[in-house]
Amino acid sequence: MMISLQHLTLRREESLILDDVSLQVKEGENWVILGRNGSGKTTLLEMMTGYLFPSSGSVEVLGYKYGQCDLREVRKEIGYIGPSLMEKLSLSDPVWEVVATGAFAYLRFYQKIPEEVKAEALRLLEDMNLGSLAFHSFGTLSQGERKKAMLARCLIAKPKLLIMDEPCAGLDLYEREKMLDEIDKLKQRQVTVVYVTHHIEEIMPLFSHVALIRDGKLAGSGPKAEVLSNEMILATYGIPALVEWDSGRPWIKIRPGGKSI
Numbered sequence: 438m439m440i441s442l443q444h445l446t447l448r449r450e451e452s453l454i455l456d457d458v459s460l461q462v463k464e465g466e467n468w469v470i471l472g473r474n475g476s477g478k479t480t481l482l483e484m485m486t487g488y489l490f491p492s493s494g495s496v497e498v499l500g501y502k503y504g505q506c507d508l509r510e511v512r513k514e515i516g517y518i519g520p521s522l523m524e525k526l527s528l529s530d531p532v533w534e535v536v537a538t539g540a541f542a543y544l545r546f547y548q549k550i551p552e553e554v555k556a557e558a559l560r561l562l563e564d565m566n567l568g569s570l571a572f573h574s575f576g577t578l579s580q581g582e583r584k585k586a587m588l589a590r591c592l593i594a595k596p597k598l599l600i601m602d603e604p605c606a607g608l609d610l611y612e613r614e615k616m617l618d619e620i621d622k623l624k625q626r627q628v629t630v631v632y633v634t635h636h637i638e639e640i641m642p643l644f645s646h647v648a649l650i651r652d653g654k655l656a657g658s659g660p661k662a663e664v665l666s667n668e669m670i671l672a673t674y675g676i677p678a679l680v681e682w683d684s685g686r687p688w689i690k691i692r693p694g695g696k697s698i
């Protein structure tokens with residue numbers, strides 16, 4: 438079992454942010470978490486990385502039982518791409534160096550970078566078609582190129598679990614598709630992916646399972662084709678929609694006038 442969340446509840450003052458959420462992620466599965474703004478997706482990711490503790494319930498990730506383990510050890514095996522980290526990286530450092538820092542979980546290097554780490558950073562950038570930008574400073578990259586460099590930075594640490602919180606947010610169509618191609622290529626690696634998004638069409642063939650969160654509760658979870666039904670989309674988003682699959686990818690058509698399908 439890669440992740441086992443049992444009866445997670447998080448209370449903040451009067452409100453229940455998570456309400457009895459249980460979710461099991463097995464090896465070989467890759468999950469997408471969907472839900473409206475404020476439904477609790479990021480909170481759930483923070484429970485997985487151990488940055489938030491539940492009011493009740495238990496979290497086990499990669500065989501570590503949170504509360505009874507050294508979280509620093511677990512985090513070495515978890516890659517994370519979210520909105521916060523990018524702001525902390527040095528814009529003036531060369532791209533390859535930003536990638537290389539991921540091998541040590543540093544934000545910057547203050548000593549010489551081992552040659553083999555540099556070579557691996559360059560190889561990963563090459564894989565993502567960023568080889569020609571490896572010696573440019575990170576700050577000169579486009580948003581999409583930065584996101585891909587962030588992915589390379591995660592992968593250099595060879596994580597067993599990769600958690601992504603809206604990695605395609607703010608990207609134009611071209612850059613989003615390039616990033617999604619890289620994400621889909623993760624199936625060639627030994628890594629379990631958990632991915633939060635607002636966009637159903639980002640559910641690439643790589644992903645096998647979907648969890649729907651509504652008001653802090655798990656509204657549905659399981660194999661993607663079962664969970665992404667028209668009824669479930671309506672129940673989660675309150676919008677009548679038609680899900681169409683094209684080459685393993687779901688696309689959403691909204692019924693004009695909000696009429697039920």
Ligand SMILES: Nc1ncnc2c1ncn2[C@@H]1O[C@H](COP(=O)(O)OP(=O)(O)OP(=O)(O)O)[C@@H](O)[C@H]1O
Nearest residue numbers: 449454472473474475476477478479480481635650
């Ligand atoms: N520290 C906190 N104290 C009180 N309420 C909080 C705290 N953190 C989050 N919340 C609330 O918990 C709910 C879930 O937040 P969360 O960020 O997990 O939602 P989300 O599904 O990731 O939303 P979005 O899609 O907008 O990013 C929201 O109503 C939010 O206001």
